[in-house]
Amino acid sequence: MTKNVKVKPRKPSGFGEFLPNEQIAFNRLVDIIRESYELYGFVPIETPAVELTEVLLAKGGGETDKQIYRFSKGDTDLSLHFDLTIPLARYVAEHYSQLTFPFRRYQIQKVWRAERAQKGRFREFLQCDVDVIGSNSLFVDAEMISLVSSVFEKMKIGDFVVKINNRKLLTGFFEFLGLSSSSADILRIIDKLEKIGKEAVRVELKSLGIEREKIEEVLDFILITGSNEDILTKLSGLHIKNPLFAEGISDLQTVMDVLALSDISPNRYQIDLTIARGLDYYTGIIYETLLIGYPELGSIASGGRYDNLASYYTKETLSGVGISIGLTRLFSKLKELGLIETKTSSSSKVLVSQLDTNLLGQYIKLAENFRKVGIPSEVYPVKDKLKKQLEYANKLGISYVVLIGEEEVKKNQISLKNMHTGEQITLGVNEGIEIVRNNPL
Amino acid sequence: MTKNVKVKPRKPSGFGEFLPNEQIAFNRLVDIIRESYELYGFVPIETPAVELTEVLLAKGGGETDKQIYRFSKGDTDLSLHFDLTIPLARYVAEHYSQLTFPFRRYQIQKVWRAERAQKGRFREFLQCDVDVIGSNSLFVDAEMISLVSSVFEKMKIGDFVVKINNRKLLTGFFEFLGLSSSSADILRIIDKLEKIGKEAVRVELKSLGIEREKIEEVLDFILITGSNEDILTKLSGLHIKNPLFAEGISDLQTVMDVLALSDISPNRYQIDLTIARGLDYYTGIIYETLLIGYPELGSIASGGRYDNLASYYTKETLSGVGISIGLTRLFSKLKELGLIETKTSSSSKVLVSQLDTNLLGQYIKLAENFRKVGIPSEVYPVKDKLKKQLEYANKLGISYVVLIGEEEVKKNQISLKNMHTGEQITLGVNEGIEIVRNNPL
Numbered sequence: 001m002t003k004n005v006k007v008k009p010r011k012p013s014g015f016g017e018f019l020p021n022e023q024i025a026f027n028r029l030v031d032i033i034r035e036s037y038e039l040y041g042f043v044p045i046e047t048p049a050v051e052l053t054e055v056l057l058a059k060g061g062g063e064t065d066k067q068i069y070r071f072s073k074g075d076t077d078l079s080l081h082f083d084l085t086i087p088l089a090r091y092v093a094e095h096y097s098q099l100t101f102p103f104r105r106y107q108i109q110k111v112w113r114a115e116r117a118q119k120g121r122f123r124e125f126l127q128c129d130v131d132v133i134g135s136n137s138l139f140v141d142a143e144m145i146s147l148v149s150s151v152f153e154k155m156k157i158g159d160f161v162v163k164i165n166n167r168k169l170l171t172g173f174f175e176f177l178g179l180s181s182s183s184a185d186i187l188r189i190i191d192k193l194e195k196i197g198k199e200a201v202r203v204e205l206k207s208l209g210i211e212r213e214k215i216e217e218v219l220d221f222i223l224i225t226g227s228n229e230d231i232l233t234k235l236s237g238l239h240i241k242n243p244l245f246a247e248g249i250s251d252l253q254t255v256m257d258v259l260a261l262s263d264i265s266p267n268r269y270q271i272d273l274t275i276a277r278g279l280d281y282y283t284g285i286i287y288e289t290l291l292i293g294y295p296e297l298g299s300i301a302s303g304g305r306y307d308n309l310a311s312y313y314t315k316e317t318l319s320g321v322g323i324s325i326g327l328t329r330l331f332s333k334l335k336e337l338g339l340i341e342t343k344t345s346s347s348s349k350v351l352v353s354q355l356d357t358n359l360l361g362q363y364i365k366l367a368e369n370f371r372k373v374g375i376p377s378e379v380y381p382v383k384d385k386l387k388k389q390l391e392y393a394n395k396l397g398i399s400y401v402v403l404i405g406e407e408e409v410k411k412n413q414i415s416l417k418n419m420h421t422g423e424q425i426t427l428g429v430n431e432g433i434e435i436v437r438n439n440p441l
Numbered sequence: 442m443t444k445n446v447k448v449k450p451r452k453p454s455g456f457g458e459f460l461p462n463e464q465i466a467f468n469r470l471v472d473i474i475r476e477s478y479e480l481y482g483f484v485p486i487e488t489p490a491v492e493l494t495e496v497l498l499a500k501g502g503g504e505t506d507k508q509i510y511r512f513s514k515g516d517t518d519l520s521l522h523f524d525l526t527i528p529l530a531r532y533v534a535e536h537y538s539q540l541t542f543p544f545r546r547y548q549i550q551k552v553w554r555a556e557r558a559q560k561g562r563f564r565e566f567l568q569c570d571v572d573v574i575g576s577n578s579l580f581v582d583a584e585m586i587s588l589v590s591s592v593f594e595k596m597k598i599g600d601f602v603v604k605i606n607n608r609k610l611l612t613g614f615f616e617f618l619g620l621s622s623s624s625a626d627i628l629r630i631i632d633k634l635e636k637i638g639k640e641a642v643r644v645e646l647k648s649l650g651i652e653r654e655k656i657e658e659v660l661d662f663i664l665i666t667g668s669n670e671d672i673l674t675k676l677s678g679l680h681i682k683n684p685l686f687a688e689g690i691s692d693l694q695t696v697m698d699v700l701a702l703s704d705i706s707p708n709r710y711q712i713d714l715t716i717a718r719g720l721d722y723y724t725g726i727i728y729e730t731l732l733i734g735y736p737e738l739g740s741i742a743s744g745g746r747y748d749n750l751a752s753y754y755t756k757e758t759l760s761g762v763g764i765s766i767g768l769t770r771l772f773s774k775l776k777e778l779g780l781i782e783t784k785t786s787s788s789s790k791v792l793v794s795q796l797d798t799n800l801l802g803q804y805i806k807l808a809e810n811f812r813k814v815g816i817p818s819e820v821y822p823v824k825d826k827l828k829k830q831l832e833y834a835n836k837l838g839i840s841y842v843v844l845i846g847e848e849e850v851k852k853n854q855i856s857l858k859n860m861h862t863g864e865q866i867t868l869g870v871n872e873g874i875e876i877v878r879n880n881p882l
Binding site for chain 2: 006007008009010012013015016019024037038039040041042043044045046047048049051052054055058070071076078089091093094098099100102104105110112114123132135139140310313345346347351361364365368374376377378382396
């Protein structure tokens with residue numbers, strides 16, 4: 001059956017996969033996200049990876065259109081989804097009558113984009129999205145900020161801050177200055193402030209044909225800083241006569257009030273008028289999350305409020321709030337920065353070594369007893385030399401090895417070797433299980 | 442922004458998705474599988490959905506080749522993976538020097554096949570695979586049977602039995618009869634015995650040009666029944682002089698011996714000489730799993746031992762044992778049969794209702810307290826009529842609603858309404874949390 005000509009085993013360019021130790025660390029983060037989303041009552045859904053191209057591109061015009069994996073099967077024009085927002089809009093529009101609103105859903109799935117292959121860019125990556133559809137309450141906006149904060153607290157990847165702004169403020173301000181027609185371009189330029197600096201923003205705004213005084217007013221405005229309270233006071237002090245601007249301040253104030261009632265630590269959120277979010281569907285509160293000390297990561301979780309998610313599918317108005325964590329990119333950066341531990345390559349916490357084939361029944365029973373209390377364990381499958389069995393545990397980062405010979409069986413004991421300290425003790429079975437159970441190693 | 446022309450929100454034919462209540466039930470099964478695989482020490486890996494077509498089809502010749510989703514991007518010929526076995530072979534061959542053997546991995550991912558659209562056939566489905574690569578020990582074969590049994594015990598979907606056979610027995614037997622050259626065809630026909638019956642098998646075997654006496658010997662052989670012990674005794678009694686046949690008996694005996702030492706109940710596994718498994722890479726012990734009383738489901742978990750998984754990628758011999766659960770199909774059948782509960786459409790166990798906006802801080806704190814002990818909960822986002830809030834909880838199947846007004850705050854109490862019984866009691870916060878925590882509803 002063996003062919004002589006081998007095909008070189010390799011992946012397509014731009015597609016990655018993890019070694020077991022990395023996958024374990026990655027899955028730990030997925031579990032934290034999933035658990036956090038569920039603790040806030042969000043329900044999981046999954047949509048097909050493959051959508052009808054006509055449906056996926058109904059909105060049209062985006063940059064992502066060019067990055068799509070598109071193919072035909074028979075007469076059908078299909079594409080891999082490139083985000084989870086459009087599939088959510090399709091899902092809600094399609095199942096509208098069967099859903100209960102507000103619809104609180106999360107969705108953790110891979111998405112595909114045929115981006116230019118370069119470091120830090122992935123053509124397949126995991127998106128972790130959470131949205132509430134069908135609630136105008138600002139309580140939900142604040143809840144999202146609490147939720148994202150709880151996720152990163154649990155990840156223990158260092159200090160972070162959720163930067164908050166309101167599109168209404170920006171839009172109202174541009175209206176006031178008579179710059180509404182350029183607002184999309186201005187937002188796009190403001191969004192780059194952190195990256196390109198104040199002077200470059202000035203130049204780019206000028207290239208839009210905006211008068212110098214107005215450019216300075218825009219810059220003065222977005223550079224307002226201080227505590228959350230300070231910023232809100234300064235904004236009110238601008239006396240900008242525009243209803244949307246006024247609403248923008250009042251909405252931000254409400255979100256700050258709700259956050260003050262929540263568990264979230266006050267240093268985890270901060271109003272930042274430079275946050276603009278490139279995406280055109282946001283209409284209200286918007287946010288980005290930064291890891292303190294690592295600005296080069298960019299935002300690790302972003303989102304905001306939108307008025308109408310699915311106007312291209314349905315006449316129902318699907319307003320809501322969402323947040324998205326791009327975990328593949330985040331994980332890759334955290335690994336580079338050494339903020340992720342990847343020491344273990346096995347799910348087992350215990351290896352039951354095989355010293356005497358006559359005792360196989362004892363070995364199997366012991367592994368089962370560990371499993372019964374939720375401790376992953378395995379029996380080494382053959383009676384190899386002990387050294388080889390210990391080496392196996394060592395290479396995989398399995399914390400404990402159990403050794404049982406005639407002596408231990410007679411006394412109804414086990415020998416338990418801690419592979420991190422090298423320490424080996426002989427003790428009763430249940431005592432051994434308790435030690436392993438209580439040791440987080 | 443709203444276009445007047447709407448695109449009908451719909452999925453491609455053959456692609457499915459779940460409503461929230463179904464997704465919760467589905468994920469519960471995924472969690473059971475994942476937890477079971479991990480308790481046995483299997484490590485997770487994930488491979489890209491997209492592979493190079495040349496790599497994916499290196500083995501060639503399979504029926505699945507025609508069912509592939511294949512597309513080009515630039516000069517690259519790509520395909521969606523249609524199983525997890527070939528990606529595993531590619532993964533192990535590619536990362537061989539970085540892996541520790543025996544390599545115990547599980548992989549739970551969607552796969553895609555452009556099958557003819559029909560009921561019970563899915564073009565996207567979730568495969569839950571588990572394999573040990575690089576161990577010849579029969580202990581591992583037995584372990585797989587224990588593992589699959591533990592999965593279905595936990596699912597509580599009714600009685601099941603793992604049917605076990607050995608390819609060596611079949612191959613040795615055909616050698617003995619001088620039918621080796623037809624063995625692949627004979628296996629394919631035998632595999633259909635359950636479906637088409639003895640007479641049709643006879644006819645099909647005849648059409649291969651096999652002599653009548655030999656057909657009867659084949660049928661007599663595969664129809665040997667009885668207890669596991671009986672079957673092994675009868676097989677030995679056939680006095681078939683063939684080394685592979687003898688090995689087949691001895692291997693089965695070893696697996697039975699190991700299973701007898703394990704937790705698995707004796708009525709959960711049974712030697713069945715009619716099990717042949719269509720796939721050509723199996724070379725040793727093979728198994729299928731049947732739900733008792735529902736033969737129409739076919740096998741709900743199948744697998745076996747193979748000698749050489751990746752001969753088309755590498756000169757390393759990757760022998761191993763694997764098992765696969767096709768969960769999408771299984772779930773769909775279980776749902777049809779009413780064996781799956783889908784009552785809940787929310788992750789929340791508790792809804793904190795909003796009766797008085799001045800008490801929002803209390804509501805938020807209470808929801809956070811539930812979450813701290815692992816109970817998913819949410820605050821209703823606005824002060825709607827209580828009736829509407831209760832209706833929301835009711836529609837979603839949320840078990841408890843908490844009501845707090847001025848009265849409760851004064852007494853530092855909460856009112857807890859059990860939505861299943863309608864019963865409402867007023868009690869201390871911690872007592873309330875304990876009641877919810879201890880109620881599995």
